[in-house]
Amino acid sequence: MSGEANELTIDLEAVLDREHVGDVGIPASAELLAFTNAVELGGDIDAARAALADAIGDEATLQAAATIAIFNGLVRVADGTGIRLDEGVFTASVDEREALGINRFAGAASSADVRARATESEPSGPVVVADLFG
Amino acid sequence: MNEIEEAQHDAGHEIAAAGDWLTGAERVAVWREARDARTNVLDQARRTAISPNAVDGEHPATAELSAPAMEVVHRTASDPGRLTRRWAEEQISVLGEEAYTESVGVTAIVAVLDRFDRAMGRPERPLPEPIGGEPSRVRPDDVGDVGAWVSQSTGPTRANVSRTLSLVPTTNRTWRQLVDTHYSRGAEFMNMCWEFALSRPQTELVAARTTALNECFY
Numbered sequence: 001m002s003g004e005a006n007e008l009t010i011d012l013e014a015v016l017d018r019e020h021v022g023d024v025g026i027p028a029s030a031e032l033l034a035f036t037n038a039v040e041l042g043g044d045i046d047a048a049r050a051a052l053a054d055a056i057g058d059e060a061t062l063q064a065a066a067t068i069a070i071f072n073g074l075v076r077v078a079d080g081t082g083i084r085l086d087e088g089v090f091t092a093s094v095d096e097r098e099a100l101g102i103n104r105f106a107g108a109a110s111s112a113d114v115r116a117r118a119t120e121s122e123p124s125g126p127v128v129v130a131d132l133f134g
Numbered sequence: 135m136n137e138i139e140e141a142q143h144d145a146g147h148e149i150a151a152a153g154d155w156l157t158g159a160e161r162v163a164v165w166r167e168a169r170d171a172r173t174n175v176l177d178q179a180r181r182t183a184i185s186p187n188a189v190d191g192e193h194p195a196t197a198e199l200s201a202p203a204m205e206v207v208h209r210t211a212s213d214p215g216r217l218t219r220r221w222a223e224e225q226i227s228v229l230g231e232e233a234y235t236e237s238v239g240v241t242a243i244v245a246v247l248d249r250f251d252r253a254m255g256r257p258e259r260p261l262p263e264p265i266g267g268e269p270s271r272v273r274p275d276d277v278g279d280v281g282a283w284v285s286q287s288t289g290p291t292r293a294n295v296s297r298t299l300s301l302v303p304t305t306n307r308t309w310r311q312l313v314d315t316h317y318s319r320g321a322e323f324m325n326m327c328w329e330f331a332l333s334r335p336q337t338e339l340v341a342a343r344t345t346a347l348n349e350c351f352y
Contacts, residue, residue, distance in 0.1 A: 002334040005326030015339060016346040026335045036340050039253045040347045046255050060331035065253035066138045067332070067340040070316035072249045073242040074295065075350035077309065079214040080206075080238035082222060082283030083294040 028055040032064060039068050141315040142247050145308050149240060150262035154302035155233045155271055156240070158264035163198035164207050164237055165244040165261055171211035181213045202228040203237055210241045215349030222283040231284045232273060232301055239298075239305040246312055270304060277301050317341070 003010040003025070010025040018041070021033045031052040038048040053061045135143065149165060151158050171177045176193065180186035186209070193204035202225045209217060226234045251258060277285040277300060287300035299306040314320060317337070322328050330337075 002326040002338050006333065006335050008335055010335070010339075012342075015342050018343075018347055024339065026339050027333070028336065029339055032336055032340055033343055035253075036343045037347070039249065040344060045253065049253070049255060056336070057331060060336070062136070062138065062254065063330060063332035063337070064340050065250055066316040067337050068253050068344050069246045069250035070313060071341050071344040072348070073246040073309070073312065074317075075345055075348040076210050076214045076242035076245055077238060077298040078295055079217050079350055080210045080222075080242070081235060081286070081298045082217075082219055083286075083298055084281045086293050 028052070031055040035061075035064060036068055039065075137315050138250075141311050142250065145243055145312055146247060146259060146262055148304075148308045149243060151265040152267040152269045153236055153240070154304045155230070155236050155269050157198075157269060158267065160198045160203075161236075161240050162261055162264045163196060164203075164240040167193075167196075167199065167204060167207045168211040168241045168244050169248060169258070169261075171208045174208065174212070177208050177212035180209075186213055186216055200228070203233070206234060206237045207241050210238050211245065219283055226284070232271075235284045235299060236302045236305050239302055239309055243305070243309055243312065246316070272303075274300065274303055 008025050014020045014022070014024045015033075018037065021037060022030050024033070026032070031048070031054075035045075035048040035052045037043060038045045049061060049065075052064060056064075149158075149161050151161075153161055156164070174193075176189065176191045179191075180189045183189050192201060193208050195201045195204060199207065206225050206229070209221070222234070229237070248258065274287070276287050276289050278288045280286050280288060280294070280297070282294065282298075285301050286294075286297045291297050299309050317323075319328070319330070322330075326334050328334050332340075
């Protein structure tokens with residue numbers, strides 16, 4: 001999606017591998033992942049933030065912090081209200097979810113009947129991230 | 135103060151006021167308990183167990199929050215990726231789906247504020263003084279069963295994530311303002327090559343890693 005639009009080849013498996021803090025095909029990815037991991041898993045946040053600021057600047061670093069923050073909220077409203085994965089996303093991401101191990105997350109149970117419907121009908125709803133907050 | 139920090143300032147103030155089904159004192163208590171979940175012994179034991187149900191114990195009621203409300207706040211704050219429909223239905227049967235949803239929503243909002251402060255190396259902001267007043271206790275007309283654990287808006291929407299808190303419109307307004315300033319950015323959300331300091335691919339990278347670390351399927 002945004003990777004293609006920006007002509008980047010992104011290693012999705014590495015993005016979702018919590019142990020990986022190196023390059024994934026996005027500028028400053030090592031610093032961004034180190035910062036995210038430090039905030040989420042506990043680590044030297046100050047050092048990670050300083051390294052990130054050296055790489056991308058103070059304003060972008062603040063925006064990275066805001067992104068970490070809002071996704072901490074998003075996972076809680078999504079998992080706390082038990083929303084289903086939208087059919088379009090579900091259908092378009094079958095192979096990726098399997099390959100990346102996302103189906104093992106407990107929240108997958110909320111989408112069990114989306115899985116059943118998706119095999120019977122044409123996809124509907126969002127298929128790309130840009131559709132999510134319209 | 136930039137628009138991100140302005141939105142956080144506004145959200146902190148709005149949490150202190152009465153919401154849809156919770157009073158200002160109850161909402162501030164949600165913030166206090168959500169913050170406590172980081173170090174709470176029971177929460178951490180559950181979080182590290184193979185199953186949270188394998189750990190005995192419960193959070194006692196406080197002056198502001200009943201035991202089920204405490205359970206909702208602490209579990210949503212500390213281990214959201216392992217919540218289940220059965221667990222939610224148990225809490226909803228006691229709290230009602232509106233108060234349950236608002237408790238989840240306030241927990242999510244304060245998670246945003248506290249995580250941002252931690253990421254930026256800032257001290258925790260002090261809890262606000264509760265503002266008096268009564269909750270609106272208005273259930274929107276256009277909500278119903280759309281397959282989630284709680285009623286949500288049944289009207290057209292691009293995605294389920296955009297209507298998670300539609301049952302509690304006061305809380306939802308605060309939430310949507312945070313989402314817009316921190317991530318979706320209005321019409322720019324459709325732009326895969328936006329011009330913000332953090333590029334779109336960099337933003338999605340941080341979002342994807344954060345979501346994965348929280349084991350969120352959605």
